[in-house]
Amino acid sequence: MSAVAELEPPTTHVSKKSTSGTGREKKVTAETMASRQRDISVSEFFAKNRHLLGFDNPRKALLTTVKEAVDNSLDACEEASILPDITVVIEDLQPERGREVKQSRYRITVVDNGPGIVRKQVENIFGRLLYGSKFHRLKMSRGQQGIGISAAGMYGLITTGKPMMIQTRPDANKKAHHIELAMNTKTNRAEVTVDEETPDFPLQRLRGLTAGTREMSEKGEFLSPKAYPTGTSVTIELEGRYQKGRGSVDEFLELTAIANPHARITFVPPSRESAAEEEDVPLLKGGKRRAEGGTKEGEVAAGGEAAEAPAVVAPAAPVVTTETNGIILFPRAVEELPPETKEIMPHPRGIELGILLQMLKEAEQEEKGYTLYNFLQDKFSRVSANTAGEFCKSVGLTSRTKVGDVDHATAEKLYKEMQESKLPPPPTDCLAPIGVRQLLAGLLKGVRAEFYAASSREAAVYRGRPFLIEAAIAFGGELPTEDSSRVIRFANRVPLLFQQSACSSFKAVGETNWRNYDLQQPRGAAPVGPIVIMIHMASVWVPFTSESKEAVADYDEIRKEMKLALMECGRKLGAYMRKRLKMRREAERRDVFERYIGEISKAVNAINGTDTRKLFDALLAQAKKRTAIADLRLDEDGKKVKEEDPADQEGVIIVGVPNAGTAEPAGGRQAAEPASPSRKRAPGKPDPFAQSKAEAAMLRVAARAKADDDEPTLMDVKQARRAPSKPEKPRPARPAASKKPAAIPAAPPPAAAPIERKPKPKMRLDLRTGKPVPLDDAGGRLF
Amino acid sequence: MAKSKPAAGSVSRRIKERDTRTLRGIVELADDVAKKALGGKEPRVEIPLRTRSNTIWNRKRGILEMGSATAERELFNLNQAKQFMQTCLHARGIKELIEVEKSLSLRGMFYKGLHTVAGTSEKTFTDQDESDGILEDLEVSLGALREELHIFAKKKGTMIGNITIIDSGDEIDCRRMGSGGYAIPSIVEPDVIQFKKCEARFVLHVEKDTVWGRFNEDRFWQEHNCILTEGGGQPSRGVRRLLQRLNSELGLPIYCLLDCDPWGHYIFSVIKQGSISLAFESNRLAIPEAKFIGVRSKDYKACGFTDDVQIKLNDNDIKRAKEIAAYPWFEHHKGWQREIQGLLDNGFKMEVEAMINKGISFVTEEYVPARLKAKDWLE
Structure with missing residues (x-):
């Protein structure tokens, strides 16, 4: 820890920096000032301002480290068309510490089955801040800035003095690289301390870590070399605090699993939680199922049996999060990668003057004699030759004017023209929605409710940037009834865990009138009741309110789309709620009748000797028939309206039959009770029904997924509609470089893939495979 | 039993x-x-x-x-x-x-x-x-x-007076019933109760047993040769049936002494015309000839009562009084319309016991005899 003290002054740094050296006693001249003015290394800046990157406190530091590593892994896998299989291991290195000690030293290891990283890029990727592939492009991806993982490594180095350890195997037939590197904050360069080749990938050591890992390893389900033919493993030691609840690693992984149903995530938490700072609320109550002695349900979904099935078909076994021997497994719920996203040029209406000037300058350097006419067409989306000509004309230039000849005043004029022009909105094929079915599969896996609905909006535009909103809700089941609803937010599939109330999505939830859908709602707040509301924003550039990427900025266009998506889900819920209420009423009514039928039968028997049993049966049969009829009559005020089954709605899953009133056979005649299928819910109890319910639901999903092939509108109209915009051809076999793990099915039949994945024209795997791209700025952002 | x-x-x-x-x-x-x-x-x-x-x-x-x-x-x-x-x-x-x-x-x-x-x-x-x-x-x-x-139903109501009846085979001399009187059973049909001997010339029915006690102590029934009954407020079917039988079988007129309030008026209405809930039994319960001798709204002035006996009419009373005035059998009855209007004009109710304020035996010795003599009643 002594190293830490040196590197890391304990108090706020910015103010200190500004005041130090400006002592009053000495007269400061321009020269003396000049002598102190020098470059600030970016890494040094962040070492001092680590809160900007989400390392404010030990607990968040732990989370941010896991989050950055997992985000990177998911991005890398998807870019390489590999179904992600990610293992997160957190080891507590001071398990003997006192009970009251709030933090401890942890070793975090995140292993993925991605494409791996070529040796020479390792230092750049992990050892430099602001180095990455995602920053300077308008493309939907999780990371945006290229600071995450290296900052995490730096944080670890600062707090423990231990370098970051990386194992990576880009070639399945060769040994893995083992590199340890420590970042030099002064030079923004990594210093490699160990560089060797090793056959030990994924790390053998981790498999024997706990009883749980040993058990799973024996079954070949934990870090098996077969599942990780290529990939990368990052190990960082840091001071942190592990505690469950809101804003925890557990929550992050649960939500990530929901938004990424195509990923299989295994989590080995540390042996114990840190001393609690406050009572933490568990995230999604009952979301996990504790599997006694390791049930197969989850593994089946991720494992070999699905290999023969086409990629789209959801596994027939229930896919739910399980906990076995302390190891949490978020199984893969869909065997289908998210559609590949395209990179787009900025839209003329989405840029600022400064950026236009910068672009003009760059264009000039790029090519001598570059004309404005060509520049406009090349560097912007939705600018046709015609439009480009009009732009040139409108500012008094011709189509042959060179970029270099555009002066500041003309550029300003051009900028104004651009803002006022009527152009089609930017292309939207750059967005990859999670998709209705995937949303449902994700929620079904992580949240134990009885009703699930999802909707995916068409793409819309804010500030010239395309975005797309998806919403999903889970209702009832084992969710807590009394509490306020839980809003879970995602941006480009990354869960947002903090600053909920500052987020546009939270406002959208509050502004939606949930009372229309039979939910309680305090004025302007989120609804109250057993409901989980999920909002996902996909965009080439998500407007976060701050650098820590915790809340989406409140643009009217975005909020409006969010509300529309929520309302779509709400309507589905409303239909279900009405149906549920109706069924409950019906059950109650039948219950009332059944209760008295026994008494009546006995009384009539005593009076005139009619056979009690016969009478009871006859009356019961009538009661059953009449309750259904009575409801039709009652609900539609005499008007018989065609009943809609809420389950027939698009994007809806209903688990189990809602049946509140439990009809007991009256008169104590169990034998005379031919059918009383209603059953009592026993929340909290591991009832056998839950299993069969989930099974039934999964079978339904599977059935629907199959039906999708013939009838694309049933579950996921959005994707089906998008498909024609891309060439109709089967998904190609994946590049040979990334050998598929056994779990991933072979190239699926064409009909089974509503989303086409184009073969990659070139591997743009900058982050992992390495093609250094010059740093530039985008969107007037700070970094 | x-x-x-x-x-x-x-x-x-x-x-x-x-x-x-x-x-x-x-x-x-x-x-x-x-x-x-x-x-x-x-x-x-x-x-x-x-x-x-x-x-x-x-x-x-x-x-x-x-x-x-x-x-x-x-x-x-x-x-x-x-x-x-x-x-x-x-x-x-x-x-x-x-x-x-x-x-x-x-x-x-x-x-x-x-x-x-x-x-x-x-x-x-x-x-x-x-x-x-x-x-x-x-x-x-x-x-x-x-x-x-x-x-x-449970027993309710009492009878005393110059009549002998047979109840379930037992002869009962209603002249010798002491201070308690004969408790009227709920079933008084001819197969249970038969009239054996009756000298009484009329029946005085009072609302409550407290007033009845006053009349009995003063031996009103002996002096005026009548039968004295009470129904404990709204009379039960037994009491009404007995009164109806005394009226129809023995031809005795029935005079009612009830409170001057909507409740008293309603009791009279039930005795006379029958009730809504037992309309199917009106035939054997209603006594169309029953007469209401008091307390009348005019008595406050006529008898010179003091302010102390007034009980203010509440909203509910006023509402009830108007309802009763609208009953078809009262609607075209000038006497009753006047009576109820008088009650509303007074703005207060008077109980039969109010007369005790004027003198312990005022009601038995002066008020009722005077009314009977003057034939001053409402039908």
Whole structure:
């Protein structure tokens, strides 16, 4: 820890920096000032301002480290068309510490089955801040800035003095690289301390870590070399605090699993939680199922049996999060990668003057004699030759004017023209929605409710940037009834865990009138009741309110789309709620009748000797028939309206039959009770029904997924509609470089893939495979 | 108790016939339920409506009669299912009573039918009121009187005066009833009570036993040769039936001394015309000739009462008074319209006991004799 003290002054740094050296006693001249003015290394800046990157406190530091590593892994896998299989291991290195000690030293290891990283890029990727592939492009991806993982490594180095350890195997037939590197904050360069080749990938050591890992390893389900033919493993030691609840690693992984149903995530938490700072609320109550002695349900979904099935078909076994021997497994719920996203040029209406000037300058350097006419067409989306000509004309230039000849005043004029022009909105094929079915599969896996609905909006535009909103809700089941609803937010599939109330999505939830859908709602707040509301924003550039990427900025266009998506889900819920209420009423009514039928039968028997049993049966049969009829009559005020089954709605899953009133056979005649299928819910109890319910639901999903092939509108109209915009051809076999793990099915039949994945024209795997791209700025952002 | 001891063979035979008829009604009801149930139809019981809308004012006879409207009590109706079950339970209970030739009080019937519905924690009856209502329903739907169902109400009301009766075979001299008087049973039908000897020239019915006690202590009935009765507020069916029999069989005029308030007016209305809920029994309960001798609204001034005896009319009283004034049998009755208007004008009520304020025996020695003498009453 002594190293830490040196590197890391304990108090706020910015103010200190500004005041130090400006002592009053000495007269400061321009020269003396000049002598102190020098470059600030970016890494040094962040070492001092680590809160900007989400390392404010030990607990968040732990989370941010896991989050950055997992985000990177998911991005890398998807870019390489590999179904992600990610293992997160957190080891507590001071398990003997006192009970009251709030933090401890942890070793975090995140292993993925991605494409791996070529040796020479390792230092750049992990050892430099602001180095990455995602920053300077308008493309939907999780990371945006290229600071995450290296900052995490730096944080670890600062707090423990231990370098970051990386194992990576880009070639399945060769040994893995083992590199340890420590970042030099002064030079923004990594210093490699160990560089060797090793056959030990994924790390053998981790498999024997706990009883749980040993058990799973024996079954070949934990870090098996077969599942990780290529990939990368990052190990960082840091001071942190592990505690469950809101804003925890557990929550992050649960939500990530929901938004990424195509990923299989295994989590080995540390042996114990840190001393609690406050009572933490568990995230999604009952979301996990504790599997006694390791049930197969989850593994089946991720494992070999699905290999023969086409990629789209959801596994027939229930896919739910399980906990076995302390190891949490978020199984893969869909065997289908998210559609590949395209990179787009900025839209003329989405840029600022400064950026236009910068672009003009760059264009000039790029090519001598570059004309404005060509520049406009090349560097912007939705600018046709015609439009480009009009732009040139409108500012008094011709189509042959060179970029270099555009002066500041003309550029300003051009900028104004651009803002006022009527152009089609930017292309939207750059967005990859999670998709209705995937949303449902994700929620079904992580949240134990009885009703699930999802909707995916068409793409819309804010500030010239395309975005797309998806919403999903889970209702009832084992969710807590009394509490306020839980809003879970995602941006480009990354869960947002903090600053909920500052987020546009939270406002959208509050502004939606949930009372229309039979939910309680305090004025302007989120609804109250057993409901989980999920909002996902996909965009080439998500407007976060701050650098820590915790809340989406409140643009009217975005909020409006969010509300529309929520309302779509709400309507589905409303239909279900009405149906549920109706069924409950019906059950109650039948219950009332059944209760008295026994008494009546006995009384009539005593009076005139009619056979009690016969009478009871006859009356019961009538009661059953009449309750259904009575409801039709009652609900539609005499008007018989065609009943809609809420389950027939698009994007809806209903688990189990809602049946509140439990009809007991009256008169104590169990034998005379031919059918009383209603059953009592026993929340909290591991009832056998839950299993069969989930099974039934999964079978339904599977059935629907199959039906999708013939009838694309049933579950996921959005994707089906998008498909024609891309060439109709089967998904190609994946590049040979990334050998598929056994779990991933072979190239699926064409009909089974509503989303086409184009073969990659070139591997743009900058982050992992390495093609250094010059740093530039985008969107007037700070970094 | 109250096992009827028939006085003569003809009475006994009549009871047998009556019971047979009641039993037949009950079995028919059960048969209908069974037939409909087994035939896939909804079982229902037809029950004549005991509501104001189904009550007809027979101007000619001066009594309220029940109309022909009926309601169907359906099993498959959320609001009626329980009542349907209760009706069946009580029908069964009554059948049992008739078969063992015993009778039960209303409360007794409540307990007879009371048990927990099988498979639930629900009781068949929540309280006696529920049970009483069902029994009244059965009375009207079977077309049988309460006593024909072997059910009686609790004793209410007292009688004393110059009359000898036979009650269940026991001779009772109502002149020798001390300070307590003869308690009027709930069943006073001719097979239970017969009039043996009567010298009385009229009946004075007072509202409450406290006033009755005053009159009895002053030996009012001896002095004026009458029968003195009280009904404990709203008189029960037994009291009304007894008054009706005294009136119709012995030709005794019935004078009523009731409070000067809407409640008193209503009691008189029930005695005279019958009540809405028992309109089906008006024939044997209503006494169209009954007369209201007081307390009158004009008495405050006429008798010179002090302010102290006033009880202010509350909103409810005023509302009630207006309702009563609108009854068809009062609507065109000038005397009653004036009386009720007088009450409203006064703005206060007066109890019969108020007269004690003027003198302990004012009511027995001055007020009532003066009214009777002057024939100053309302019909």
